[in-house]
Amino acid sequence: MLEARVKQASVLKKLLDAIKELVTDGNLDCTDEGIALQAMDNSHVALVSLKLVAEQFESYRCDRNMPLGVNLTSLTKILKCAKDNDVVTLKAADDADALGMVFESPKEDRVGEYEMKLMDIDQEHLGIPDTQYDATITMSSAEFQRICRDLAALGESVKIEASKEGVRFSSEGEVGNGSVLLKQSAGTDRASGSKRVKQDPDDDDEEEEEKPDVDEEGEDEQDDEDRPKKRKSANGTSKAAPSDDEPGVTIILEKQVALTFSLKYLSNFAKSAPLAKAVSLNMSNDVPLLVQFDFEQGTLQFFLAPKVRDHGAGRSPPLPLTHLSDLR
Amino acid sequence: MLEARVKQASVLKKLLDAIKELVTDGNLDCTDEGIALQAMDNSHVALVSLKLVAEQFESYRCDRNMPLGVNLTSLTKILKCAKDNDVVTLKAADDADALGMVFESPKEDRVGEYEMKLMDIDQEHLGIPDTQYDATITMSSAEFQRICRDLAALGESVKIEASKEGVRFSSEGEVGNGSVLLKQSAGTDRASGSKRVKQDPDDDDEEEEEKPDVDEEGEDEQDDEDRPKKRKSANGTSKAAPSDDEPGVTIILEKQVALTFSLKYLSNFAKSAPLAKAVSLNMSNDVPLLVQFDFEQGTLQFFLAPKVRDHGAGRSPPLPLTHLSDLR
DNA sequence: GAATTTACAC
DNA sequence: GTGTAAATTC
Numbered sequence: 001m002l003e004a005r006v007k008q009a010s011v012l013k014k015l016l017d018a019i020k021e022l023v024t025d026g027n028l029d030c031t032d033e034g035i036a037l038q039a040m041d042n043s044h045v046a047l048v049s050l051k052l053v054a055e056q057f058e059s060y061r062c063d064r065n066m067p068l069g070v071n072l073t074s075l076t077k078i079l080k081c082a083k084d085n086d087v088v089t090l091k092a093a094d095d096a097d098a099l100g101m102v103f104e105s106p107k108e109d110r111v112g113e114y115e116m117k118l119m120d121i122d123q124e125h126l127g128i129p130d131t132q133y134d135a136t137i138t139m140s141s142a143e144f145q146r147i148c149r150d151l152a153a154l155g156e157s158v159k160i161e162a163s164k165e166g167v168r169f170s171s172e173g174e175v176g177n178g179s180v181l182l183k184q185s186a187g188t189d190r191a192s193g194s195k196r197v198k199q200d201p202d203d204d205d206e207e208e209e210e211k212p213d214v215d216e217e218g219e220d221e222q223d224d225e226d227r228p229k230k231r232k233s234a235n236g237t238s239k240a241a242p243s244d245d246e247p248g249v250t251i252i253l254e255k256q257v258a259l260t261f262s263l264k265y266l267s268n269f270a271k272s273a274p275l276a277k278a279v280s281l282n283m284s285n286d287v288p289l290l291v292q293f294d295f296e297q298g299t300l301q302f303f304l305a306p307k308v309r310d311h312g313a314g315r316s317p318p319l320p321l322t323h324l325s326d327l328r
Numbered sequence: 329m330l331e332a333r334v335k336q337a338s339v340l341k342k343l344l345d346a347i348k349e350l351v352t353d354g355n356l357d358c359t360d361e362g363i364a365l366q367a368m369d370n371s372h373v374a375l376v377s378l379k380l381v382a383e384q385f386e387s388y389r390c391d392r393n394m395p396l397g398v399n400l401t402s403l404t405k406i407l408k409c410a411k412d413n414d415v416v417t418l419k420a421a422d423d424a425d426a427l428g429m430v431f432e433s434p435k436e437d438r439v440g441e442y443e444m445k446l447m448d449i450d451q452e453h454l455g456i457p458d459t460q461y462d463a464t465i466t467m468s469s470a471e472f473q474r475i476c477r478d479l480a481a482l483g484e485s486v487k488i489e490a491s492k493e494g495v496r497f498s499s500e501g502e503v504g505n506g507s508v509l510l511k512q513s514a515g516t517d518r519a520s521g522s523k524r525v526k527q528d529p530d531d532d533d534e535e536e537e538e539k540p541d542v543d544e545e546g547e548d549e550q551d552d553e554d555r556p557k558k559r560k561s562a563n564g565t566s567k568a569a570p571s572d573d574e575p576g577v578t579i580i581l582e583k584q585v586a587l588t589f590s591l592k593y594l595s596n597f598a599k600s601a602p603l604a605k606a607v608s609l610n611m612s613n614d615v616p617l618l619v620q621f622d623f624e625q626g627t628l629q630f631f632l633a634p635k636v637r638d639h640g641a642g643r644s645p646p647l648p649l650t651h652l653s654d655l656r
Numbered sequence: 657g658a659a660t661t662t663a664c665a666c
Numbered sequence: 667g668t669g670t671a672a673a674t675t676c
Contacts, residue, residue: 074503081478081506098504109511109577110471112478116504349671401669 002030002066002092005058009082009103011275011297016079018272018293018300019048020072027067027123028099030092034060034298038126045304046265047288049128052298058087068092068099069121075099078114086112128303133282133290134255135162139182140247141279141293145270147180152263154178157307161258162251162283171263185248247278257283259306266291269302276300330358330394330420333386337410337431339603339625344404346600346621346628347376355395355451356427358420362388362626366454374593375616375631377456384625386415396420396427397449403427406442414440456631461610461618462583463490467510468575469607469621473598475508480591482506485635489586490579490611499591513576575606585611587634594619597630 006012019037026039026048034054040047054060082088082103091100096118103112137160147169151158155173170179269291273279282290291302334340347365354367354376362382368375382388410416410431419428424446431440475497479486483501498507597619601607610618619630 071503077481077503078506080481081508109513111509111511112506113509114482114504114506 001061001063001094002068002090003059003061004030004035004054004090005060006088006090006297007058008084009079009086009088010084011295012088013076013079013082013084014272014274015050015300016072016076018275019050020076021271022046022268022302023048023072025069025071025119025121027069027121029065029067029123029125030062031065032062035090038123038128041265041268045262046268047126047128047301047303049301049303050298051300056297064094066092066094067121067123068096069119070099070116071119074116078116081112081114092118128301131282131284131287131290132254133287134253134284135257135282136250136252137162137167137281137283138247138250138252138278139167139281140249141270141273141276142246143182144279144281145267145273148263148267148270150180151178152267156263157260158263158266159258159260160281160283160289161256162253163256164251164253166249167251167281182249184251245277255285257285259283259285259289261289261304261306265302265304269304272300272302329389329391329422330396330418331387331389332358332363332418333388334416334418334625335386336412337407337414337416338412339623340416341404341407341410341412342600342602343378343628344400344407346603347378348400348404349599350374350596350630351376352401353397353399353447353449355397355449357393357395357451357453358390359393360390363418366451366456369593373590373632374596375454375456375629377629377631378626379628380626392422394420394422395449395451396424397447398427398444399447402444406444409440409442420446456629459610459612459615459618460582461615462581462612463585463610464580465490465495465609465611466575466578466580466606467495467609468577469598469601469604470574471510472607472609473595473601476591476595476598478508479506480595484591485588486591486594487586487588488609488611488617489584490581491584492579492581494577495579495609510577512579583613585613587611587613587617589617589632589634593630593632597632600628600630603628 022041023037023039024042026037029036029038032054034057035052037050038048054062078101082101083105085106086103087106089100089102089104091102092098098115098117101112101114101116103114104110148158151169151171154175154177155171158169158171161168161170164184166181166183168179168181171177270279272293276293276295278294280290280292280294282292286306288303288305291304293300350369351365351367352370354365357364357366360382362385363380365378366376382390406429410429411433413434414431415434417428417430417432419430420426426443426445429442429444431442432438476486479497479499482503482505483499486497486499489496489498492512494509494511496507496509499505598607600621604621604623606622608618608620608622610620614634616631616633619632621628
């Protein structure tokens with residue numbers, strides 16, 4: 001049996017807003033480690049992977065592994081019945097054909113109890129390889145969303161180029177061309193040589209926590225320019241930039257990378273911005289992009305294969321990620 | 329002749345927004361006591377009864393009784409020509425075939441004059457019986473609206489169950505089931521035995537006025553729990569809970585009641601929420617529900633017959649209230 | 657919260 | 667085709 005308690009309904013609402021347009025049905029895989037959802041998007045082009053870790057629930061109990069097949073549209077409808085500050089308890093009996101949800105107002109003077117029918121979903125569970133990425137960009141998720149929205153007005157795809165100085169997003173279309181260059185924030189230049197460039201979802205560090213005085217090695221290249229005094233610890237790929245207010249831009253670069261992606265999908269990924277102040281874009285040539293949002297309760301990852309290099313002039317659809325091997 | 333002056337056009341606007349979807353035409357019955365409108369909804373399932381009392385107008389004069397047949401859609405259009413803070417004067421000559429409206433800005437630097445054609449409407453005037461209700465729930469009108477909206481996403485009808493501990497709204501549908509339980513606020517437990525459970529539209533008490541130090545009898549059952557310290561005076565059925573900020577939930581119970589109603593209609597009633605912070609739900613078994621909003625200028629009542637008990641599984645339309653006798 | 661757009665209903 | 671209500675966006 002499952003009983004998981006979440007302090008703020010708003011977290012779940014934001015999660016569903018973030019993925020419901022990409023995925024309509026999926027299994028909530030409940031284990032003693034937490035709740036995970038992994039699914040291809042409806043056109044089998046992108047992969048969504050959500051992890052909510054058990055420790056970050058207000059309380060969590062899951063006696064046995066169970067995949068709960070949910071329709072995300074229905075789940076969204078029911079979550080709309082919760083106010084943002086409500087405490088949410090997810091409940092499922094071992095043999096349940098329904099997911100129970102209890103919404104309690106902070107003052108405990110209102111209790112909503114809802115039950116949603118479950119469905120059987122064949123789960124092609126993809127083990128996601130622990131890729132070493134050539135380039136990892138950490139930036140404000142809001143800024144990422146803005147750039148996607150702006151460039152989507154111009155063209156269908158965006159070229160993302162990561163270099164030592166910064167990252168450039170550019171798009172071409174009928175009305176015109178556009179590009180946005182984000183320069184790396186001061187004091188965060190981590191060029192090649194560092195072997196910390198990896199995407200490791202099992203990393204135990206706290207997310208969204210600033211630890212300003214625990215900067216490790218690698219500070220030698222840093223010089224104090226009169227830039228915004230946001231110093232990012234940038235400890236690993238899967239970790240978003242610290243979030244005092246607005247995260248700066250951090251680039252960890254093994255190798256220069258330039259890849260082109262469908263803006264339709266990136267814009268969809270960017271809808272997760274309310275979940276986390278920072279987003280990381282992880283790229284290697286000819287490997288699917290990983291767009292990752294780390295928030296207090298867990299991690300939300302999106303994978304998208306790059307477009308083939310420039311034949312078809314942006315008209316070619318993104319590569320489908322149908323098989324696990326495609327993720328390599 | 330009629331000449332009635334209203335300080336705030338917004339009150340009339342909110343009133344029209346509240347009922348225009350239910351009723352398209354009706355008679356404004358003008359007497360020296362005030363202005364009343366009573367009409368069945370367009371499908372003759374619900375009854376709307378509005379009373380604006382003469383004393384609560386800024387000035388009021390009505391020499392002889394006259395029913396002014398108005399099209400509420402047209403009236404809404406004309407009221408949109410008034411700003412919320414405008415002073416509105418309604419004018420009608422004794423033999424008038426038109427209703428005159430004057431909108432004056434608070435600074436008196438703008439005057440709008442409008443005239444709306446009247447129509448002849450056969451008025452089947454229903455004397456509404458002064459029912460004693462088994463259960464009277466007073467609660468935040470906004471919360472009532474929220475619950476109707478939430479449950480309408482799940483099913484077509486809602487079961488309302490009033491008991492001593494609280495009131496439960498529940499609905500069942502394809503996606504799932506849902507229920508909301510509101511607990512009675514602390515210090516307001518008024519169980520059976522009290523003979524103050526009646527719906528009396530001629531009650532002279534002030535509405536929406538807190539009189540905190542004039543609590544009458546009936547406080548004996550009250551114990552001080554460490555709940556929110558809103559103590560409601562709960563003086564009578566037709567009186568909404570006091571409204572410092574958010575009214576708590578008050579239940580006056582003669583007898584436990586459980587009735588099922590069409591959510592489409594209840595959601596429509598709930599549109600009156602902007603008129604009053606509190607709403608009262610008055611129920612007896614097999615008798616139409618009374619949903620009542622008390623505001624400074626008067627009272628707005630909605631009556632709706634309950635659905636027949638559970639054959640047809642929520643598909644049966646609500647009972648029409650075609651005849652007065654049905655209201656008993 | 658307001659304004660716009662879209663969808664539905666008359 | 668018009669007008670209103672709901673959904674979405676700013």
